[in-house]
Amino acid sequence: MIQTSQAKTDNRILQEDMVAIYEKLTAQELDKLRDSTILLTGCGGFLGYYFLHFFTHFAEELQIKRIIALENFLTGTKDWLDNLVDQNPDLIKLHEFNVITDSVEDVPGAAEADIVIHMASIASPTFYRIYPIETVDANITGLRRLLDFYADKELRGFLFFSSSEIYGDPFPEFIPTKEDYRGNVASIGPRACYDEAKRFGETLCYLFAQKYNMPIGIARPFNNYGPGMNINDKRLPADFAKAVIEGRDLEILSDGTPTRTFCYISDAINGYLKVLLHGQFDVFNIGMDRPELSVKEFAEIFNKEGKEIFDYQGKISFQTSTDKEYLTDNPNRRCPDISKAKEILQYNPTVLVQDGIKRYLEFLHIFNGKLS
Numbered sequence: 001m002i003q004t005s006q007a008k009t010d011n012r013i014l015q016e017d018m019v020a021i022y023e024k025l026t027a028q029e030l031d032k033l034r035d036s037t038i039l040l041t042g043c044g045g046f047l048g049y050y051f052l053h054f055f056t057h058f059a060e061e062l063q064i065k066r067i068i069a070l071e072n073f074l075t076g077t078k079d080w081l082d083n084l085v086d087q088n089p090d091l092i093k094l095h096e097f098n099v100i101t102d103s104v105e106d107v108p109g110a111a112e113a114d115i116v117i118h119m120a121s122i123a124s125p126t127f128y129r130i131y132p133i134e135t136v137d138a139n140i141t142g143l144r145r146l147l148d149f150y151a152d153k154e155l156r157g158f159l160f161f162s163s164s165e166i167y168g169d170p171f172p173e174f175i176p177t178k179e180d181y182r183g184n185v186a187s188i189g190p191r192a193c194y195d196e197a198k199r200f201g202e203t204l205c206y207l208f209a210q211k212y213n214m215p216i217g218i219a220r221p222f223n224n225y226g227p228g229m230n231i232n233d234k235r236l237p238a239d240f241a242k243a244v245i246e247g248r249d250l251e252i253l254s255d256g257t258p259t260r261t262f263c264y265i266s267d268a269i270n271g272y273l274k275v276l277l278h279g280q281f282d283v284f285n286i287g288m289d290r291p292e293l294s295v296k297e298f299a300e301i302f303n304k305e306g307k308e309i310f311d312y313q314g315k316i317s318f319q320t321s322t323d324k325e326y327l328t329d330n331p332n333r334r335c336p337d338i339s340k341a342k343e344i345l346q347y348n349p350t351v352l353v354q355d356g357i358k359r360y361l362e363f364l365h366i367f368n369g370k371l372s
Helices: 012-023 027-033 044-058 081-086 126-129 132-139 142-149 192-212 236-246 264-277 297-308 341-347 353-366
Strands: 037-041 067-072 091-096 113-116 156-161 216-221 250-252 282-286 314-317
Touching: 012 044, 012 236, 012 264, 027 264, 037 044, 044 067, 044 081, 044 250, 044 264, 067 081, 067 341, 113 142, 126 132, 126 192, 126 353, 132 142, 132 192, 132 314, 142 156, 142 192, 156 192, 156 264, 192 216, 216 264, 236 250, 236 297, 264 341, 282 341, 297 314, 297 353
Parallel strands: 037 067, 037 113, 067 091, 113 156, 156 216, 216 282, 250 314
Antiparallel strands: none
């Protein structure tokens, strides 16, 4: 029987996902988490939602000493974050913190952290285009400040969140895309602030791992979705979920033919933890490698599941964005080759996209369309 902390969510979907993440970790990986002090930047976002719930859910089992949660609240506050901290006042220490300008050495307990997860970056194209320089700085300046601070510390793992966007728009012969593909990326354009910052962030991680032998893992996420993704996030799954909740048509701002693979959040978090706990420098694609769906096919699943869960009566419609650069440099296909993660990390995503969308909508239905 898995023991958990007393502070649990009453959302069935989230509880089941926490257990699914835990059960796919090896005994060796779990041992690396035991008796640890964990520092997370950008803890208030989509990924932070699951990381913080996971670490608090299993805090007793893993004997986690402290969770140091850093967030600058640039894109708004989160009630769920305040609630989780209030439920775990001795475990979670939340600090309003800007990784670009603030010094981590001023954060109480930061020097004792032996696990570091750097998530502080805007990932939604709508928002990183509003804050392009902040996006660059979080992935370069903020990352560099963390690396400088922890270069001489005894770490069990340092996780940098890169992105599948570092591949740009791959040529067809490089899809599915392996980690050694060098990319087809625009250095100037509406997406460059994110894509190129992540690329240079990877270079910084590589150099610090070489010079200081830091156990840095780089994860390249491929289209995560699920509980914890705010419906106002402006990415495709969030837009579709919001439309279902509000009873509006599922609007597609393209011809619906671009394709993606979509990775449910519990599978993604399990993969990220495996990258974190690998213990040596490497880079891994983390995502689902099947099926590769068109945007229209993805919308059709939301339509079907929305009818069953929310009695949704909307339809799929095709519109043109008022943003003239909405589709500029938008990749036509995105599909990972995850054979490296499967072989080295025993990473095995299993949640089919139909089931994942159903779980996301059920989660939102329980919370009446809002995060708790």
